[in-house]
Amino acid sequence: MKKHSIILLLTCMVSFPLLAQKNLEQVLMDIESNNKTLQAQLQSLEARKLAFKSDIRLYNPNIEYDFLKGQPFSVGNQTDILVNQAFDFPTAYSRKKELASGQSTQAELDFLSGRQGILLEAKQTMFSLIYRYKLQQQIEERKAATEKLLQDFEKKLSTGDGNILDVNKAKLQLIEINKDYQLNTAQINQLLQHLSGLNGGLDISFTATHYPDELSLPRFEELFEEMKSLDPMWRFYELESSTAKKQVEVMKAMALPKLEAGYRYQGILGATFQGFHVGTTIPLWENKYRVRQKEAELSFAGLQRVDYQNDRYYWLKQKYEQYEKLASTLQEYREVLGTLNSIAYLDKALVLGHISTIEYFMESNYFYMAYTNYLQTENEYYQVMAELLRFRL
Template structure:
């Protein structure tokens, strides 16, 4: 059976990705993106921040002021005055602030994309774990059947007094252990499905087939990194931070210009009145002091931060890629070696024909089972590493 297991594992690793007849990986991740409560909440937060940012570019409220002065020693009559005015910043400030708000919206969009990517990568990791558990369950179910057959055979031999109680007890323990292994795997599958259901906003997930796969061969390190530089939301967020800080410099430079005010003024006394336009201008002496310098210093920091984080991300990416390439090479070597080994099925037949005692059969069996389990583990690790490398494609 070992050779068949190896062939099945390798076939899955190199075939086409799929879940079942009704759902595939992309569809499931799309469902989670639509239903995930954390992402929905983050979308609402982004909307509120964007509206708040837009509100900072509104004109201040118009002002209405008036004077009625009937008291005092005067001979000309009561004095009346009122004024309606609208103050505003220098017109170019609004354009600069609009660009600054647009860059902050890009920041928020990149932050959301980063959060989305984290959640979808977590979901994909759970899916890969479920696939591993499903394959392991299929293997262990077959082993449980074989263990029961061995136990029944030894029970018959024991009844005929051809084997001792020790062999019978060992065979029974081996069967019980296999039953427990299958039950434990089934429990682990339910736990993972429950986590996936939570990520899907509480909506149930269909049972996941073990036929999900990832392509084994991927692009070169250089090509993948260039693709990541363009599409990875973490790197996009860094660039958005730079652009926002640059727009902040332009905004602060524009805010050095004076504020303006326009309005209408009326003055009246003893039947005479005067009315006309009102104009005002601020003297920008104190409010903008050091703000341009602060914005320029922040821009320099953002540029440096982008360079440091990008270098660190490339180093991590390179390490992951090298681990993946090495493991893929070892996996293929392991596959070739396993193909040349005798299988569990052949060993079981040899035992049935009396070529092995129970103890010899059990010792040999553990070797093949350990090798098969290692094969499954290597496949899962390969898929998890690949998911990390292709995270920017989510």
């Protein structure tokens, strides 16, 4: 491999064309529009919001008609008509309206969290593809260099200047490289298929070979405060306590008497009677344990909120520490690899006969292994950063 090839690879590590960045963002936009899970969740969101609204409506009006035929016929017939409307105690409706509003907001936050999860999965899949594309570029260059060496060894063997051992070593090395090439190609195809699945089954083209521009993450405390303000589930669990409290208030309001009012008509013995109808239902048994149940749920919601917040804090702390370690290791790799020219030196040493073929392949494999480890570290770095910034999606 020539010196300029190594320099080109290392330059690609730290640069990012604007076109590739737009490509990544465009893919995320396409997936957000085409993802079937998101489409289903959006329909479910609308259904849930309508269900919450339905709980604050009045009961259906009641109409009764009775026709009673008299015996003997001389007493005449009796006709009764009743039209009435039942409703809860007036304070219950304001409580229900507040509860429905809170539940709708929670449903929206739940949807946003699911959306972020799918977009994060898509973003990490694209980062994995970038890693595989970069690895494929390295394997192809190794493959081309080894094929050239094999041709040179075979040519020397045909003229009597070479030996069969060098030819066999080059063939074995080429077999290993071809195996890595096929495995990496299969991984690329699987990742592209997964990306298409996230895109609603529609084929999607993503060929970027560079990561987005590196973002300078704020200090942990600042990032934690940003997460608290943007994470949908953080707000979801904060609202959960408020919603549970409103449910207690609704149950207490529902424990008050229900009322009904309407119009009654009665016709009997040639006379008619008509006027207002009023009534009440006293809830002695129906809601006996409902208030206590909602109070228990309120206590549970408070504990659940604290548990989630603690979990998110320590999760973010662990990920942030992992990010810092990966950033340090990645910088060390870049500094060392940026100054190396191992392959060029090995090519020259092999031509001059200063090293054997087996030494050449051992040293070149060591360099490529280090470069592959660098690519893996780089990918882990961006994967962790994507997780840390999930709430910005």
